[in-house]
Amino acid sequence: MVRRSGRRPGNQDTKQSILEAARTMFAEAGYDKASIRAIAAAAQVDPALVHHYFGTKEKLFLAAMNAPIDPAELIPKAMAGPREQAGERLVATVLGVWDSPAGSAAVALARSAMSNEWTARLMREFVVTQVLRRAIAALDIDEKEAPVRAALVATQIAGLLVVRYVLKVEPVASAPAERLVAAIGPTVQRYLVDELPGFLDG
Amino acid sequence: MVRRSGRRPGNQDTKQSILEAARTMFAEAGYDKASIRAIAAAAQVDPALVHHYFGTKEKLFLAAMNAPIDPAELIPKAMAGPREQAGERLVATVLGVWDSPAGSAAVALARSAMSNEWTARLMREFVVTQVLRRAIAALDIDEKEAPVRAALVATQIAGLLVVRYVLKVEPVASAPAERLVAAIGPTVQRYLVDELPGFLDG
Numbered sequence: 001m002v003r004r005s006g007r008r009p010g011n012q013d014t015k016q017s018i019l020e021a022a023r024t025m026f027a028e029a030g031y032d033k034a035s036i037r038a039i040a041a042a043a044q045v046d047p048a049l050v051h052h053y054f055g056t057k058e059k060l061f062l063a064a065m066n067a068p069i070d071p072a073e074l075i076p077k078a079m080a081g082p083r084e085q086a087g088e089r090l091v092a093t094v095l096g097v098w099d100s101p102a103g104s105a106a107v108a109l110a111r112s113a114m115s116n117e118w119t120a121r122l123m124r125e126f127v128v129t130q131v132l133r134r135a136i137a138a139l140d141i142d143e144k145e146a147p148v149r150a151a152l153v154a155t156q157i158a159g160l161l162v163v164r165y166v167l168k169v170e171p172v173a174s175a176p177a178e179r180l181v182a183a184i185g186p187t188v189q190r191y192l193v194d195e196l197p198g199f200l201d202g
Numbered sequence: 203m204v205r206r207s208g209r210r211p212g213n214q215d216t217k218q219s220i221l222e223a224a225r226t227m228f229a230e231a232g233y234d235k236a237s238i239r240a241i242a243a244a245a246q247v248d249p250a251l252v253h254h255y256f257g258t259k260e261k262l263f264l265a266a267m268n269a270p271i272d273p274a275e276l277i278p279k280a281m282a283g284p285r286e287q288a289g290e291r292l293v294a295t296v297l298g299v300w301d302s303p304a305g306s307a308a309v310a311l312a313r314s315a316m317s318n319e320w321t322a323r324l325m326r327e328f329v330v331t332q333v334l335r336r337a338i339a340a341l342d343i344d345e346k347e348a349p350v351r352a353a354l355v356a357t358q359i360a361g362l363l364v365v366r367y368v369l370k371v372e373p374v375a376s377a378p379a380e381r382l383v384a385a386i387g388p389t390v391q392r393y394l395v396d397e398l399p400g401f402l403d404g
Contacts, residue, residue, distance in 0.1 A: 110316075112317070114313050114316030114317060114368055115313050115316060120368055120369055120370070123369060124369040124370065124371050147372065147373055148374075148385075150371075151372065151374040151375075152385055152386070154361070154365045154371050154374070155358065155364075155374060156358055156361050156389070157361065158360075158361040158365055158369070159356070159357040159358050159359065159360040159361020159362065159363075159364065160357045162357075162360040162361065163353060163357045163360055164357075166322055167322055167326040167329070167356070168322070169329070169330060169356050170349065171350055171353060172353040172354065172356070172357060173353075175401075178400075179400060182399065182400025182401055183354055183393075183398050183401040184354070186392075187358070187389045187392070190388075190389070198381060198383075198384025198385065199382075199384055
């Protein structure tokens with residue numbers, strides 16, 4: 001983190017320092033190991049001030065990522081419902097976000113994650129800890145299987161983003177969301193809950 | 203394309219002009235519509251010279267992309283074999299390339315495609331015309347269904363690349379290729395040849 005010398009003119013500057021320290025810490029140590037205390041130390045502020053400005057570690061992470069949505073609200077809602085359609089609901093939720101006005105910010109974030117090692121780490125922490133871990137928790141999946149299932153789901157969801165919004169390959173680029181849900185939902189469903197011989201039995 | 207004034211010192215400069223013109227043309231007009239004649243005109247050289255240096259339009263495209271592999275050789279080989287395992291063979295072939303020394307060049311190309319609109323268009327043309335179109339042709343798939351199937355395959359393959367090599371989400375990042383083939387092959391198989399109710403029947 002680059003620190004300026006001299007007096008800070010106000011809160012904005014302090015907040016900015018905290019956000020910069022948080023980005024560095026989340027990228028370097030990972031979400032789980034980064035602590036509010038360490039982030040506060042790096043930003044040279046009191047941990048209480050971090051809590052005051054940003055609330056929880058999770059909220060601080062979302063602020064540091066400029067996340068356009070809050071997965072803590074979105075994912076449990078998406079996962080509620082019959083287990084047999086969890087994959088379809090997850091794809092529908094993700095497309096709902098990306099097709100919305102907030103989506104262009106999410107796509108910009110994803111683009112930058114591809115070209116920059118540091119942003120890629122933040123993005124991985126975001127996807128794994130905020131999105132996939134919640135989806136897996138909501139489905140009550142075996143803890144040992146969860147990382148494999150989450151990473152496989154990530155391959156399909158990340159690829160859908162890349163092909164629809166970045167590479168814009170037709171007909172996926174302009175297909176109505178419900179057709180993509182019908183085609184891709186079963187894949188996500190399989191990764192989430194079905195048997196995965198050759199991966200999970202090995 | 204930016205042209206320098208004055209005499210060109212030699213062949214390298216002419217080749218470079220042709221490659222620059224080719225990149226512009228393939229990105230702007232797409233692979234199918236870009237012609238050797240138009241590329242030659244943009245580079246201010248005789249079309250015969252383009253053929254002389256690069257051979258076919260396809261070879262010129264691969265040179266313009268700095269493609270580390272030639273899909274014309276690789277894909278038909280990968281598709282040869284029982285139709286029921288085509289998906290697994292395609293995933294195995296793709297992982298074979300990316301896990302090889304040529305793979306880091308391919309990953310660098312993909313990264314740059316994410317962050318740059320113009321490179322993204324070139325990458326889309328490459329994936330669609332050089333990789334997926336060949337895979338589809340080798341499987342003798344209905345022409346009407348081919349674009350949908352190819353784009354769906356692209357979602358899974360692009361996402362595998364992103365998660366394994368760019369975001370590096372574990373355990374996919376360091377899983378042996380054969381486990382990924384077992385887990386992800388059936389998805390690609392479904393997109394290539396299975397029924398796709400809700401997408402293809404609508």
